Amino acid sequence: MSDAPAPFIPIDAPGPVCVLGLGLIGGSVLRRVADAGGPAFGYNRGTATVAAATADGYRASDDLSGTLAAAEAAGALVVVATPAPTVPAMFAAIAEHAPTCAVTDVVSVKQEVAAAAATAGLTHRFVGGHPMAGTAESGWAATDPDLFAGAIWVVQTDDGVDPAIWRRVTALAHACGADVVAAASDEHDRAVAAISHLPHVLAATLAQIGGAGGELSLRLGAGSFRDGTRVMATAPDLVRAMCEANAPALLDATSEAIDTLIAARDALRDTGDTGALFRAGHRDRLRFEAITARRVPLAEPVGPDGWEARLRAAGRRGHTWRDVPGQV
Amino acid sequence: MSDAPAPFIPIDAPGPVCVLGLGLIGGSVLRRVADAGGPAFGYNRGTATVAAATADGYRASDDLSGTLAAAEAAGALVVVATPAPTVPAMFAAIAEHAPTCAVTDVVSVKQEVAAAAATAGLTHRFVGGHPMAGTAESGWAATDPDLFAGAIWVVQTDDGVDPAIWRRVTALAHACGADVVAAASDEHDRAVAAISHLPHVLAATLAQIGGAGGELSLRLGAGSFRDGTRVMATAPDLVRAMCEANAPALLDATSEAIDTLIAARDALRDTGDTGALFRAGHRDRLRFEAITARRVPLAEPVGPDGWEARLRAAGRRGHTWRDVPGQV
Numbered sequence: 001m002s003d004a005p006a007p008f009i010p011i012d013a014p015g016p017v018c019v020l021g022l023g024l025i026g027g028s029v030l031r032r033v034a035d036a037g038g039p040a041f042g043y044n045r046g047t048a049t050v051a052a053a054t055a056d057g058y059r060a061s062d063d064l065s066g067t068l069a070a071a072e073a074a075g076a077l078v079v080v081a082t083p084a085p086t087v088p089a090m091f092a093a094i095a096e097h098a099p100t101c102a103v104t105d106v107v108s109v110k111q112e113v114a115a116a117a118a119t120a121g122l123t124h125r126f127v128g129g130h131p132m133a134g135t136a137e138s139g140w141a142a143t144d145p146d147l148f149a150g151a152i153w154v155v156q157t158d159d160g161v162d163p164a165i166w167r168r169v170t171a172l173a174h175a176c177g178a179d180v181v182a183a184a185s186d187e188h189d190r191a192v193a194a195i196s197h198l199p200h201v202l203a204a205t206l207a208q209i210g211g212a213g214g215e216l217s218l219r220l221g222a223g224s225f226r227d228g229t230r231v232m233a234t235a236p237d238l239v240r241a242m243c244e245a246n247a248p249a250l251l252d253a254t255s256e257a258i259d260t261l262i263a264a265r266d267a268l269r270d271t272g273d274t275g276a277l278f279r280a281g282h283r284d285r286l287r288f289e290a291i292t293a294r295r296v297p298l299a300e301p302v303g304p305d306g307w308e309a310r311l312r313a314a315g316r317r318g319h320t321w322r323d324v325p326g327q328v
Numbered sequence: 329m330s331d332a333p334a335p336f337i338p339i340d341a342p343g344p345v346c347v348l349g350l351g352l353i354g355g356s357v358l359r360r361v362a363d364a365g366g367p368a369f370g371y372n373r374g375t376a377t378v379a380a381a382t383a384d385g386y387r388a389s390d391d392l393s394g395t396l397a398a399a400e401a402a403g404a405l406v407v408v409a410t411p412a413p414t415v416p417a418m419f420a421a422i423a424e425h426a427p428t429c430a431v432t433d434v435v436s437v438k439q440e441v442a443a444a445a446a447t448a449g450l451t452h453r454f455v456g457g458h459p460m461a462g463t464a465e466s467g468w469a470a471t472d473p474d475l476f477a478g479a480i481w482v483v484q485t486d487d488g489v490d491p492a493i494w495r496r497v498t499a500l501a502h503a504c505g506a507d508v509v510a511a512a513s514d515e516h517d518r519a520v521a522a523i524s525h526l527p528h529v530l531a532a533t534l535a536q537i538g539g540a541g542g543e544l545s546l547r548l549g550a551g552s553f554r555d556g557t558r559v560m561a562t563a564p565d566l567v568r569a570m571c572e573a574n575a576p577a578l579l580d581a582t583s584e585a586i587d588t589l590i591a592a593r594d595a596l597r598d599t600g601d602t603g604a605l606f607r608a609g610h611r612d613r614l615r616f617e618a619i620t621a622r623r624v625p626l627a628e629p630v631g632p633d634g635w636e637a638r639l640r641a642a643g644r645r646g647h648t649w650r651d652v653p654g655q656v
Contacts, residue, residue, distance in 0.1 A: 132548055132549075132550040133550060133551075134552075152547060152548055154548065181544070181547055181548065187544060190545075191541050194537045194538050194540070194545050195538045195545055195548055195553040196548070196549075196552055198537060199534060199553055199555075199556040200606070201589070201592060201602075201605065202530045202533070202556060202589075203609060204592070204605045204606050204608065204610075205530070205585050205589055205592070205609070206526060206527055206530055207608070207609040207612040207613045207616070208588055208609055208612050209522045209526060209581060209584050211615055211616070213518065213522045213523065214644065215644060215645050215646030216509070216511060216519050216644045217519040217522050218612075218615055218616045218619045218620075218646065219480060219509055219619055219620075219648075220460055220480055220482065220516075221460075221523040221620070222460040222461060222462070222479065222523075223461075223462060223559075224523070224524055224528060224531075224559045225523040225527055225616070227559070228556060228559075229609070229612075229613045229616065230555050230613075231551075231555070232606070232609040233614075233617070234610075235610070236603070236606035236607045236610040239606045239610075240603055243602050244600055244601070244602055247600055251596055251597055254593040255593060257533050257537055258586060260533045260536055260537065261533055261582060261589070262586060264529060264533070265579060265582040265583060268571075268572070268575055268578065269579055272572055272575055273572070274529075274567075274571050274572055275564070275568055277532045277533075278532050278560075278567045278568050278571075280532065281528075281531060281532025281533070281534075281536055281557070281564070282535075282563070283539070284535040284536050284538060284546075284557075285531075285535045285558075285560035286561075287539055287546055288538065288539070288546045288549050288553070288557065291543060291546045292546075292547075292549070315544055316543060317543050318544060318546065318547040
């Protein structure tokens with residue numbers, strides 16, 4: 001026996017990847033993995049997207065069952081990247097045409113997707129994911145292999161998820177240049193309701209109130225209005241699909257926002273004072289900046305008893321996860 | 329008599345300029361005017377700022393009465409650029425030490441400033457202004473002579489304002505690279521409550537709800553949270569001073585936001601539908617983008633009977649104002 005430390009064996013390649021849905025997120029995953037030399041191919045319902053992806057040199061098809069048969073033959077990791085309402089249909093197709101493939105997704109909610117995976121009988125080979133990246137644009141034309149560089153990619157870490165598939169999903173995230181945060185599905189959904197879906201609700205509210213002021217009001221809109229409404233440039237159907245899929249958590253977050261605003265309005269009316277509101281807002285913005293600036297990857301082994309809880313606890317402290325030296 | 333059109337005589341120089349308060353806005357005005365060769369000098373209470381401005385080659389002093397005496401001697405346009413709560417004291421000093429100077433300001437509310445000008449007996453020589461530019465930073469170190477390039481500069485156009493001083497204030501705005509929009513004080517205050525102050529209230533709300541989710545939530549914050557909370561990076565006392573000075577209009581805008589959010593929350597709870605919210609938000613964001621993209625300067629003469637109402641009507645249609653050829 002040597003006393004030398006075990007060699008660092010990174011799981012740095014996700015193996016073959018099959019992406020269903022070649023919009024902004026799915027298309028960017030396909031491009032990144034294929035550009036890095038990994039076997040990667042994709043399906044999209046719309047033939048225009050398939051033609052565009054093919055013209056750009058990527059393997060894409062509008063034949064869902066054929067694409068999934070190829071995934072099964074290759075032992076690919078299937079990545080579901082279609083809008084939330086279509087996920088159950090994708091899972092049903094996977095159950096039929098790719099009966100042994102590992103499966104993940106990139107949808108912005110996790111409980112509803114996990115429930116759909118259960119309905120399709122996929123739970124034992126499914127580990128969800130959510131790359132926290134996006135732009136106001138959408139579609140193949142907006143895809144970018146570097147979209148995920150430095151982004152957070154949440155990987156579903158509910159009790160009982162398969163550690164081998166969990167590591168394969170993290171390998172995909174790392175291959176895309178993202179940092180991995182472990183979270184349970186419900187924790188994830190509460191968090192994204194607050195920091196991703198509520199911003200869309202508030203942006204829509206702000207845009208409407210600016211618009212109600214007419215051309216003078218909109219003409220005066222500058223940096224704070226531009227930033228505060230930016231996400232409303234996105235097609236409303238995409239925003240709807242994302243937010244409605246997380247309705248229970250978004251309801252709570254919206255009610256919290258209403259309570260906060262009522263308290264702020266009453267304080268302004270009764271005392272003329274906005275200090276409490278803005279001090280708290282400033283404090284939490286600085287907390288956000290600080291946690292974004294320090295990326296402390298935490299090495300936690302995947303697989304031993306209780307690993308899911310340990311990784312989730314690290315995620316709750318804001319730590320990202322990385323490969324553990326010596327771990328296969 | 330010639331049939332040739334009257335020559336274009338732009339009033340392109342504001343003449344000597346005296347800036348009170350050398351923070352982000354005031355300091356940037358001083359730099360821009362001085363860099364363009366115009367006589368310009370400034371006052372700041374804090375000696376560190378005066379030292380920094382002087383070291384950068386600008387004329388700055390911490391002697392308020394001496395600076396105003398110099399403004400009076402030079403026939404300068406005095407620009408009040410101190411925080412809103414200190415404006416009455418500045419006006420009182422101007423009344424005492426610069427008894428004939430034209431006066432403007434760059435504060436983000438106009439009714440309260442106009443009232444303070446009246447209290448100090450300055451109404452006949454005061455025309456307020458509001459450059460719609462800013463960053464999350466503050467202080468002399470953040471000043472930038474190009475801060476106002478392409479920005480909107482609202483110029484107060486209440487009935488009875490002096491047309492010669494109005495044109496001198498617009499000349500300052502144009503010298504700073506901004507576009508001028510004419511508006512009455514109350515119209516301005518309602519508009520900026522919606523598109524400038526409410527964004528700060530909503531950003532503080534969003535930051536707090538993200539923060540309440542702890543480190544996991546903040547760690548997942550990406551583009552929509554970053555943009556939606558950006559203005560909370562500003563020192564909270566500056567935000568307070570700005571918002572509290574516009575309390576009546578901000579109360580109304582905040583109540584509108586609460587009503588909109590309650591309707592959105594109830595629709596999500598009762599029908600699962602967010603379509604109306606996001607379609608309206610998308611529509612008004614596109615209206616904002618469209619009006620920002622098309623800058624149609626409207627030439628309206630300043631001075632003839634009813635000019636204030638005609639310019640305000642143009643502002644309500646979102647038009648900017650420019651010099652009229654042949655006008656002195």
